[in-house]
Amino acid sequence: MVPTEYYVMLSALLFTIGVTGVLTRRNALVVFMSVELMLNSANLALVAFSRRWNHVDGQILTFFVITVAAAEVAVGLALLVGIFRTRRTTNVDEVNTMRG
């Protein structure tokens, strides 16, 4: 019986990797994947606690998170395609017209 702390620690680790991915990489797709990774780490923590409290709700929530993530990826990628069409690049830094 692996203690839940390990899972939570693992999830935090994965989450942090995801965050660094979002912050450092300039390729929009990789950023997107890092976001997916962060979501996944959250799911992991949820399931860990679901087992810990012996309650199915955690898993139900994870289930919903997955569906939402799917929807998000669909729209996100469509946007990326849209941007690529007009900007000819997927590099996040080149898209900075919204300057203050």
Next chain:
Amino acid sequence: MNFLLSVIVWLPLLGALILLFAPGISDHAAKRVALIWSLVVFAASLPLIPGFGFFDPSRAQLQLIERVPWIGAFGVDYHLAVDGISLWLVLLTTFLTPIVILSTFDSVNTRVRAFEAFMLALQTGMLGVLLAQDLFLFYIFWEFTLVPMYFLIGIWGGSRRIYATVKFFLYTFAASVLMLLAIIALYVLWGANSFSLPDMLNAMRTGQFTLDQNLARWLFLAFFAAFAVKVPLWPFHSWLPDAHTEAPTAGSVILAGVLLKLGGYGFIRFNLQLFPEASRFFAPAIGVLAVIGIIYGAWIAYAQTDIKKLVAYSSVSHLGFVMLGIFALNPIGLHGAILQMVNHGLSTGALFLVVGMIYERRHTRDINAFGGLWKVMPVYTFLSLLIVMSSIGLPALNGFVGEATIMFGAFSSPFLGWEFAAFGLLGVILAAVYLLWMFRRVMMGDVTEATAKLRDITRLELTMLVPLIALIILIGLYPAPFFRAMNESVTALANSIGPTLAAR
């Protein structure tokens, strides 16, 4: 419960809406509709004059009360009433607006419908401020009056109108936000879930609602900020010259005629009634500011080359007198202050009309561009001489009656004293200096080729000035009925503030 006051307040706004949205009104027709509408409002307000039975001058309390719960949750009522203090100002508003609209007949010809609509909306705002007895309702009307004025100056103004109108709006708005804070504070402290001023005053009088001294003073200062900017009291006056020089003639007349009086009225209605102790405490300080305003305004007016700026600074000086009258805190001072507010509305309103007329003819406000008008436009000059004399405060005209009463009040007030009256009187001398200087530069002198072919006053312009001048002379020679109408309310108010006349 009759609905006279509500009719008077909301009729103009109805007219404004009609003007805006009714299809197929030409510019020409819009002016006529607006004029007739404002005359109807004036007719509706006539019953207020004592002797018509509606307003009983012998009672000091609020009359013609209309009170309907509005926002139940906060206890905000739609509460209108009139008494001696606000009576003449209401009548001044309804009396001046038709004249102002008349003045737009040949001076405003772009987007006329919007202009007249804003003017009528402004009238509703002003009447609302004067009649509202509920602090919340008062605040709404108070802020509402800013909006039409903002557009009137902003759209139809002169070259630097944007700067002037934004400054006007923000300056007044920032100050009145402080007042809102004070209103909310009062509401919370009182805890009776009501914003009604009369009930609050009764509670204070009967001891249910007591404010500790320091807090009362801070609240007084909050109200003071809002009204001092509006009056304008000396250090807060810098928006007025810009607003006046950039405003169209009609805008200037209504701004000087009524809008500035809301500040003075506010002082009497709120500062003096709600915080008597604080009023007594701050009276000398405000008196000093008022006197500085009188002399400072007059002194600067002398150095102006733009006529409208000169008249604007003269307003600062004249309203310094009103403040002196208010903070004499005795019946005579208050009588003088209220009457002087009406007088200033008439004289300075007429002065702006006169200035507007020569602006329409020469499209310049520079004093050096004129000269010898007395020969070219004799009737016009005679009327403007009368108006200038009334502004100077020549006896037998309205200016003197107001200023003399204020001086008597200030002299014998325990809070001010003879020094204030003495320095105030200096202002009277300076008034003569700068106004006569302007009169000489514009009216006397030899006719330049530019002023040679100016046509004399037209019938339309005459119909604008004659009612004002008639009142200027009437109040000058026979002000007693005006005083008697406000006698009871003012005396009751003065007694509530504390020791009135200095011990003889």
Next chain:
Amino acid sequence: MEELLFTLIPAIIVLPLIGALINMFAIRDGRRAGLIASAACVASFVVGLTAFILLAGLPHEERTHVDVTLWQWIDAGPLQVPFGFLFDPLSAVMVLLITGVGSLIHVFSIGYMAHDARPVRYFVYLNLFVAAMLILVLANNYLLLFLGWEGVGLCSYLLIGHSFERKEARYASMKAFVMNRIGDFGLMLAILALFQRFGSLNYGVIFPRAGELVGQQIDWVLGPTAVASAIAFCMLIGVTGKSAQIPLWTWLPDAMAGPTPASALIHAATMVTSGVYLIVRSHAIFILTPSVSNTTVYIGVATAFIAASIAIGQYDIKRVLAFSTVSQLGFMVAAAGMGAYTAAIFHLLTHGVFKALLFLGAGSVIHGAHDVQDMRRMGGLRTAMPATFWTYLAGTAALAGIFPMAGFWSKDEIVGSAFHGTRFGTYPVVGTILIITAALTAFYMTRQVSLVFLGRQRDTSYHAHESEGIMTIPLWILAAGSLIVGLINIPGFYFLEHWLEPVFEVAHAVGEPLPFSFTLAIITVALALGAAFIAYQVYANRQWKKTFRDPLTRYLGVFFEGFEHRWYADDVYEAMFVRPFKATASFLSRIFDPMGIDGLVNGAARLVGLGGRGYRVLQTGYIRSYTLVFLMGVVAVLGYFGFATVR
């Protein structure tokens, strides 16, 4: 009979008003306007005369009770001011002077103003002036007096500025009004103080209770001073403003820019005497303060002497008369200050008549000499204008105080009271200065007559002609008047003294009439004749060119220069008051207001702007920098909760 009097009094004032209104709205033609105006004034004189007779009919003590209130003027709580009139002996006498001399001047003006650009407007102002002066004299309370007081100020402004094409007329009118206003400042302060002390402004209330003021003190920056002195002093400021005494006198000589008949009415007979009337009317207060009364005397004497000295150095015919008026007013103010109230009023009446005569005479000369005013270009006009010459001579004799004429009696009485002494004691020094001034008066008047009428006509570019009948008749009437008026207070009968007694009984200020001293009379007449003879020798039979230097410059040198430039009073005032005022005004309006106060407001606005620009830096446009900020937020929150809960 009482009710008849009550209706007559308002009529006196209403008649000129009606004349003014008719002219203002209905009349276009100058001559017709003149006739209406004169008719109105004469009617007012007739009504005044009948009222005077009716008043004389009343028993002695009832003469001060004729008080009629038309309506309640100001009714502001404790401040109750009626619009009411008081017709007592003092105001009756003043009414007669105003309407009498006024009517003659109106008639004279018809001729004089015949070819003026705007005669109708002139007659409207003249009628308004008479009405305002009557209000001033007939008012039964100080505030209504103040109304008349400023009303005459306004009319003098309008009349001086009548021909505003001329630059000096425009400036003189404003100068006159502003200086009067400075005087009114003082009077208004006194009125305010009176109200605070007595709760009312009616003469009937104040004078009987004037005694209460004794001992009341106010302390202010200059230490405790008696209330009565403060009030009296403020009134004195008003008097110096209106009656052109030092220091507020420089407006009167410039006021000569107005039409001559107007100057005759305003700046000789009526308006300028209102200051003296005020002191005599408020004698109940002046009696309580010997200190302020003495100051009044010294101001009067100083003004008399200085003005007389300046008159010697003037070349403009009207300016000489203007300074002579200032000097004679000095006599009256000194007399009133000494407490010799009847002497002051007596001189006021006689001066009103002969000074009006002199002014109208000067008007006739100017009219005849085609608007030439410089005496150096005149000379030898007695042949061309005999009527004007003889009437002018009568006026000069009266002014110089030669025996039979009115001036002798009134001036002698003033000098007599100075030596004989009044309630405040004797004033020997003042008396001698007055005698010297009288001699100076004789000197400059004879100088004027000889320069204008005697010798040969120096500037022959114009052909002088006598004025027509409508102008000379008033001159003859006034010349007769300047002889008869002297009799109204002739020693032995003292009609005026007895007539005014009821007015002074209220404050028990009735002094016994002054015994006539022959020695004093002989000295004054001798000195006057001597001075006249010297002037005649110096000026009469010399043949000068047009632009001659006044012979006196050799004897007096720099003094004469000083006299000619009015002791440099104007330049001093200009430097001390006018220029600093203008400088401060431009400083305030160009620097202080825009930078100072407006600066604060705009500064605040600019500050907000700067703040805004500061924040813009954070909006870099890079999405990643925003996510970085998110992360920082997350870390901060977690950190806080993580550690805070632990402690």
Next chain:
Amino acid sequence: MELALFIITALVTVGAAVAMVLSHNAVHSALWLVLNFFGVAILYLLLNAPFLAMVQITVYAGAIMVLFLFVIMLLGSEKGQEEVNGLPWQTPVALVLAVVLVSIAGYAVFVSPTPALATQSGAAGTSTLTIGAPDEVARSLFTTYLLPFEITSVLLLVALIGAVVLTLKSREGDRA
């Protein structure tokens, strides 16, 4: 034994994640992510959540990653196009923050005496085996969580339409 399996999978998962972030080629990072998802699926199994493990593999690894690969190929951005770097100072700051974040998490999980987790090690109840089973998940899904379930279906529909509309519009732009 179970612990060993956990450690291995954890290491694989973390490694895959790091590789995903570091690899220059987008396709490689996608594949690493797929490996990561598998790792997580195994962990779900360890946590008695078999249904979720299957869903993870089918939805995440299957559907989403395929979509990713498809888009990468479509946009042709597998080659490293990293030359434009607007914020050079961002990476070190991000790393520092990441370390801070991990340390906080570690502190919170292990060090701080939060009562909830402390008692966990004791009561490792045996009955936990069944909660992850599909019937258990389905029962609660269609009873207590019926409404959210329906809403997510609507959400998916919206996302579907959105994706189509977005890409459709951009194609027209292309034709001009």
